[in-house]
Amino acid sequence: MNKVSKSPWLLHYDASSCNGCDIEVLDCLTPKYDIERFGIINTGDPFQADILLITGGINSQTERVVRQLYSQMPEPKVVVAVGICACTGGVFKECYNIKGGIDTVIPVDVYVPGCAARPESIIDGVVRALKVLDAKQAALKDSGR
């Protein structure tokens, strides 16, 4: 019953996305996709979140924000990079202000490619992240924390 994957709360952050992926993320909340049926709540608060869902590549302005959000989330936590920009930097990869994908700043657990990523693949990615979340929780328990 204590499984964290039974009630994963999700924090969504737009690192520099064009909003295409963001709209698809919000799509997941609509009646058609309804991610709340997995117990997922879209929370705005890093202190209460288990999954950090980031869209867009990292630029020089959002780098410290992403670091801070990640550091404020209590363990166990996972990061899902949504969209090709969040995975690798996408078409903006060579831009002077873009550092690249999310994994240039914080460790990423699940990559969801696509431009824009479809709601189905976002849900798939989140569900895969839940398994990682459970594994991390088990690892934490084994290490006695």
Added chain:
Amino acid sequence: MIRIILVLAYLLLAPFLGALLDGLDRIISARMQRRRGPSLFQPFYDLGKLFSKELITVNNVQLLLNMSYLVILMIAGAMLFAGADLLMVLFILSTADMFLIMAASSDSSPYANMGASREMLQMMAYEPLTLLVAVGFYLTTGSFHVGDIINAPVSAVVFMPGLLVGFMFTAAIKFRKSPFDLSTSHHAHQEMVKGLTTEMSGMTLAIMNIAEYYEKILLFGIFCLFFVNSTWWSWVAAIVVCGVIFFMETLWDNVSARVKWKTLLYSCWVVTLVAGGVNILILMLDK
């Protein structure tokens, strides 16, 4: 003897019942929005998860203040179910809320502080009516004691329908339902992150949630007082009416948008004055 059983039942079962009601509320809300919604036991999963998460403490008093909120709410509820003084129950209820406000003000997050000041504003909005409800019970039954109120020959609601309507109106604040869900936010309302609970995580948040479940059952207990009289079937009627009130609060939550603080204050005071004040006036002239 029956009082001890009632108090024990409240202390042990209220969080479970409150959590189940919360789960039911989420399912009903989802169905109203043509969604499937989470499982009925989702609040239990949430609590289990919160207790298992790493504890991030922003300062060393927040957990203690949240614990005080929980314990004082438990005392208030236990007093209600023990048949003690209703006025005292309501005062202790406000004291409990003060601890929550202190817990939120203790951290440095501007969102939490804003939530705390809004919570105080909400108290200002509902407190006058809650006191009038206690006065109404006194005028109707001649006693502030819950034990006497439930043994009256006629249900109190016959004499105080206005106060019931007013209490239903302001209960939306206590249940943290839209349109009066200003100090904290759930679901998609995120204009100030999580308000009061912004810097609460893990166990601290779980304790606050459990306290809210206790409060929910306490409020339904007060709703029951309106209907219960010396006959046995009035208890059944009271529970049925509580179910209807629960459904109406959920419906209201789903069909209304959040209001600004001024609208909250004015609307609550107008309802207090019109529904509550007129009812009290009639009672005072009549009795």
